[in-house]
Amino acid sequence: QVQLVQSGAEVKKPGASVKVSCKASGYTFTGYYIHWVRQAPGQGLEWVGWINPNNGDTDYAQKFQGRVTMTRDTSISTAYMEVSRLRSDDTAVYYCEVVTGIIYWGQGTLVTVSA
Amino acid sequence: EILMTQSPATLSVSPGERATLSCRASQSVARNLAWYQQKPGQAPRLLIYAASIRATAIPARFSGSASGTDFTLTISSLQSEDFAVYYCQQYDDWPQTFGQGTEVEI
Numbered sequence A: 001q002v003q004l005v006q007s008g009a010e011v012k013k014p015g016a017s018v019k020v021s022c023k024a025s026g027y028t029f030t031g032y033y034i035h036w037v038r039q040a041p042g043q044g045l046e047w048v049g050w051i052n053p054n055n056g057d058t059d060y061a062q063k064f065q066g067r068v069t070m071t072r073d074t075s076i077s078t079a080y081m082e083v084s085r086l087r088s089d090d091t092a093v094y095y096c097e098v099v100t101g102i103i104y105w106g107q108g109t110l111v112t113v114s115a
Numbered sequence B: 001e002i003l004m005t006q007s008p009a010t011l012s013v014s015p016g017e018r019a020t021l022s023c024r025a026s027q028s029v030a031r032n033l034a035w036y037q038q039k040p041g042q043a044p045r046l047l048i049y050a051a052s053i054r055a056t057a058i059p060a061r062f063s064g065s066a067s068g069t070d071f072t073l074t075i076s077s078l079q080s081e082d083f084a085v086y087y088c089q090q091y092d093d094w095p096q097t098f099g100q101g102t103e104v105e106i
Helices: none
Strands: A003-006 A010-012 A018-025 A034-039 A046-051 A058-060 A068-073 A078-083 A092-099 A103-105 A109-113 B004-007 B010-012 B019-025 B033-038 B045-049 B062-067 B070-075 B085-090 B102-105
Touching: A003 A092, A003 A103, A010 A018, A018 A034, A018 A092, A018 A109, A034 A068, A046 A068, A046 A078, A058 A068, A078 A092, A103 B045, B004 B085, B019 B033, B019 B085, B019 B102, B033 B062, B033 B070, B045 B062, B070 B085
Parallel strands: A010 A109, B010 B102
Antiparallel strands: A003 A018, A018 A078, A034 A046, A034 A092, A046 A058, A068 A078, A092 A103, A092 A109, B004 B019, B019 B070, B033 B045, B033 B085, B062 B070, B085 B102
């Protein structure tokens, strides 16, 4: 069965960077785009961007351009999202997601940005 | 960007009653529309995808329908565990966009 397993919670200081991983299993990793979505405390869901694991192409939401980098390692079926120059309003749960016809989500990674 | 508008923001219902949640897209998303349930501290749980297909292990009291750019999630007889926030999501075009959520409360 399809599974997306994300890395654990992180606590970072403002200005630092964080890299979250998403390990995929149960389907052909290079066959489907992986999306990243975030949810700030008490807020709704916000799309961050996608990566094409087949060739590494990416697309980011306008507000994240220049601060977010998505990469992948096809040898271990893992996608990564790095957010740099963290601010307090980047505190959120970050999810990876894949649409194979059905939609699958990772369990989420809480990133806390606090001085 | 496709705007997804959910209504109402809050829906007050009693257990056993029927609940009808709406989601409107600002342009066509075909049937590439999903519904999620989210409880505090939990990840969103997929209920419906492709506008009307129930996800695995989702009870039959949840159903989805579509008419053009209007989508509906119906919970036929609310159970206590159904009180939560519900989101719609279009995945027809990038960026994926979400509605602002409907809170179903007692």
